[in-house]
Amino acid sequence: SRSINLAVIPGDGIGQEVVAQGLKVLSAVLPQDVKLETKEFDFGAKRYHATGETLTDADLDALKKHDAILLGAIGDPSVPSGVLERGFLLKLRFAFDHHVNLRPSKLLPGVATPLAGQPEIDFVVVREGTEGPYTGNGGTIRKGTPHEVATEVSVNTAFGVERVVRDAFARAQARPRKKLALIHKNNVLTFAGHLWTNIFNKVAAEFPEVTTEYMHVDAATIYLVTQPERFDVIVTDNLFGDIITDLAAAVSGGIGVAASGNINPSGEFPSMFEPVHGSAPDIAGQGKADPSATVLSVALLLRHLGYDSEAARIEDAVSADLAERGATPRTTDEIGDALAARVSG
Amino acid sequence: SRSINLAVIPGDGIGQEVVAQGLKVLSAVLPQDVKLETKEFDFGAKRYHATGETLTDADLDALKKHDAILLGAIGDPSVPSGVLERGFLLKLRFAFDHHVNLRPSKLLPGVATPLAGQPEIDFVVVREGTEGPYTGNGGTIRKGTPHEVATEVSVNTAFGVERVVRDAFARAQARPRKKLALIHKNNVLTFAGHLWTNIFNKVAAEFPEVTTEYMHVDAATIYLVTQPERFDVIVTDNLFGDIITDLAAAVSGGIGVAASGNINPSGEFPSMFEPVHGSAPDIAGQGKADPSATVLSVALLLRHLGYDSEAARIEDAVSADLAERGATPRTTDEIGDALAARVSG
Numbered sequence: 001s002r003s004i005n006l007a008v009i010p011g012d013g014i015g016q017e018v019v020a021q022g023l024k025v026l027s028a029v030l031p032q033d034v035k036l037e038t039k040e041f042d043f044g045a046k047r048y049h050a051t052g053e054t055l056t057d058a059d060l061d062a063l064k065k066h067d068a069i070l071l072g073a074i075g076d077p078s079v080p081s082g083v084l085e086r087g088f089l090l091k092l093r094f095a096f097d098h099h100v101n102l103r104p105s106k107l108l109p110g111v112a113t114p115l116a117g118q119p120e121i122d123f124v125v126v127r128e129g130t131e132g133p134y135t136g137n138g139g140t141i142r143k144g145t146p147h148e149v150a151t152e153v154s155v156n157t158a159f160g161v162e163r164v165v166r167d168a169f170a171r172a173q174a175r176p177r178k179k180l181a182l183i184h185k186n187n188v189l190t191f192a193g194h195l196w197t198n199i200f201n202k203v204a205a206e207f208p209e210v211t212t213e214y215m216h217v218d219a220a221t222i223y224l225v226t227q228p229e230r231f232d233v234i235v236t237d238n239l240f241g242d243i244i245t246d247l248a249a250a251v252s253g254g255i256g257v258a259a260s261g262n263i264n265p266s267g268e269f270p271s272m273f274e275p276v277h278g279s280a281p282d283i284a285g286q287g288k289a290d291p292s293a294t295v296l297s298v299a300l301l302l303r304h305l306g307y308d309s310e311a312a313r314i315e316d317a318v319s320a321d322l323a324e325r326g327a328t329p330r331t332t333d334e335i336g337d338a339l340a341a342r343v344s345g
Numbered sequence: 346s347r348s349i350n351l352a353v354i355p356g357d358g359i360g361q362e363v364v365a366q367g368l369k370v371l372s373a374v375l376p377q378d379v380k381l382e383t384k385e386f387d388f389g390a391k392r393y394h395a396t397g398e399t400l401t402d403a404d405l406d407a408l409k410k411h412d413a414i415l416l417g418a419i420g421d422p423s424v425p426s427g428v429l430e431r432g433f434l435l436k437l438r439f440a441f442d443h444h445v446n447l448r449p450s451k452l453l454p455g456v457a458t459p460l461a462g463q464p465e466i467d468f469v470v471v472r473e474g475t476e477g478p479y480t481g482n483g484g485t486i487r488k489g490t491p492h493e494v495a496t497e498v499s500v501n502t503a504f505g506v507e508r509v510v511r512d513a514f515a516r517a518q519a520r521p522r523k524k525l526a527l528i529h530k531n532n533v534l535t536f537a538g539h540l541w542t543n544i545f546n547k548v549a550a551e552f553p554e555v556t557t558e559y560m561h562v563d564a565a566t567i568y569l570v571t572q573p574e575r576f577d578v579i580v581t582d583n584l585f586g587d588i589i590t591d592l593a594a595a596v597s598g599g600i601g602v603a604a605s606g607n608i609n610p611s612g613e614f615p616s617m618f619e620p621v622h623g624s625a626p627d628i629a630g631q632g633k634a635d636p637s638a639t640v641l642s643v644a645l646l647l648r649h650l651g652y653d654s655e656a657a658r659i660e661d662a663v664s665a666d667l668a669e670r671g672a673t674p675r676t677t678d679e680i681g682d683a684l685a686a687r688v689s690g
């Protein structure tokens with residue numbers, strides 16, 4: 001008999017509320033014969049204030065024993081900027097070698113977009129997750145003086161770039177349009193830019209069916225608002241991926257529906273799935289958060305574990321729910337109930 | 346009697362065409378008693394192919410003798426990516442210490458935007474121009490092998506950050522809404538992020554009338570498409586400024602109308618004014634380019650040299666021209682003629 005052994009990290013703010021709905025829909029969609037076991041972890045601001053810990057080696061060992069991780073959101077204004085981001089979120093991505101950060105963008109029917117003319121948007125960003133300016137390399141001298149110098153070092157390796165570029169080509173190859181865009185800034189960041197561009201061109205030769213293009217990150221932001229339909233698969237560096245996926249989420253229905261997977265394709269470590277949005281402390285505990293992004297992250301999680309038809313059922317349910325949303329706002333719980341009912345129906 | 350001694354760099358592609366219109370409007374707007382002297386320089390792809398040179402020390406000495414520089418566009422597909430960008434554009438910005446890269450965004454009446462609902466957009470981005478990831482620091486080892494490592498180092502100094510932050514506060518203070526947003530990614534790029542944030546907060550104490558906010562660059566791209574009216578003045582790092590000003594141009598009428606100034610506020614070196622758009626080789630020589638961005642860059646140039654009323658006349662002319670544009674496309678030359686007629690009228 002099959003089983004899913006899931007680590008659950010509700011985290012801070014609305015994380016608790018949205019994760020509860022994700023689990024509700026997950027239970028509803030799974031066939032009877034699949035045994036779902038969940039273990040909740042208390043990472044986030046509360047634990048940091050109580051213990052000073054963000055993510056210990058023992059925590060990593062405990063998380064490692066699971067098939068996958070579902071995360072709500074981590075972050076609170078009571079914690080200095082960077083502490084939980086670097087000490088928990090990025091630490092976990094790096095420790096578990098989550099080098100494929102997968103962020104699909106699809107504008108579903110009936111969903112509002114800030115763009116005029118309701119364009120067709122259906123692309124996926126493959127963001128590198130373990131290198132680039134996110135490595136934490138760099139430092140500060142003469143801190144707090146008029147002579148302070150602070151550096152940030154973007155580290156890029158052939159190994160790290162090639163594996164994520166290959167992943168993106170394989171995804172492009174498997175999609176009907178078979179298009180892949182590399183986004184970088186190779187005219188200014190020439191060292192990293194040439195590494196990315198050369199590897200991209202080398203791997204392209206092995207995928208003759210995939211149509212490729214290169215685009216500077218600044219130009220890409222223009223196309224994302226003027227011609228978003230042009231994109232199919234995008235591969236990009238960690239920082240550029242961070243920036244363009246928020247923009248991509250904004251134009252394709254908002255961060256209320258943007259899902260993501262932090263994937264370790266080898267399976268050596270569990271992959272982590274989380275909504276792109278943050279902990280939104282301003283609306284936490286009020287039942288106002290839209291759990292759709294978390295529920296769609298559960299779909300990515302299921303697809304990663306091989307439950308393709310269950311993943312598709314969740315995506316269809318969210319799509320139908322969004323299309324039929326009326327003007328009356330529903331609570332987080334009501335949306336979760338509606339989605340659970342749809343997937344089990 | 347007054348005089349303007351202008352260095353003119355038409356450059357590549359549509360650069361030639363749009364600069365011709367910029368000069369036409371400049372001549373038309375200047376009062377009789379102002380003597381305009383221009384000297385043209387042949388920088389760009391053609392000279393690079395002929396001589397291998399992009400910008401020599403002798404060139405810099407020659408440029409230095411002018412009151413300001415007007416640039417069309419530099420860049421051509423025949424030149425490898427990075428050669429002209431690093432060898433000319435960035436070299437000039439760094440050599441002449443153009444630390445205030447000024448990029449206003451204003452959605453003028455009658456101008457199309459990809460955003461629904463025609464929002465009110467009127468803000469200015471103060472982009473740092475001489476530091477950050479643009480310094481060219483970094484390198485490559487084991488190039489072309491499976492063990493290649495490429496780094497890019499973002500260098501940030503208290504000196505460099507404070508002067509541009511002060512410039513932005515002064516600009517915010519002088520505007521009716523008096524708002525200033527710092528855009529960075531201080532939760533991940535913690536070394537540079539803390540330097541920027543601390544200096545921003547320190548200088549803020551000297552400008553109690555200015556309302557400030559901090560925003561991560563990823564979140565900023567969301568607000569630029571969902572609430573662009575919220576921005577008044579933005580100050581940011583060189584790379585983030587590059588990215589968000591292209592997005593800002595896209596939402597506020599496109600790069601056909603986006604102007605910029607690379608300013609050395611001390612006046613030690615001449616400042617340079619240029620459209621945000623590139624050389625657009627695909628439409629070069631066909632009279633299809635919109636010269637408005639260059640003409641608006643001439644307005645920034647005039648304001649920088651103290652010709653405030655002439656600058657305003659150009660801005661009003663472009664605004665009126667855009668509002669009255671019919672469906673029939675006009676040539677580059679026709680738009681230039683129309684603008685010249687308006688400013689001299």
Ligand SMILES: CC(C)[C@H](C(=O)O)[C@@H](O)C(=O)O
Pocket residue numbers: 085086089090242276532533563
């Ligand atoms: C919270 C932050 C560390 C994170 C990132 O920059 O990757 C977030 O913005 C994201 O996109 O998941």
Ligand SMILES: CC(C)[C@H](C(=O)O)[C@@H](O)C(=O)O
Pocket residue numbers: 187188218430431434435587621
């Ligand atoms: C061409 C390039 C070097 C330049 C930059 O990145 O600054 C351009 O994109 C700009 O914004 O002026």
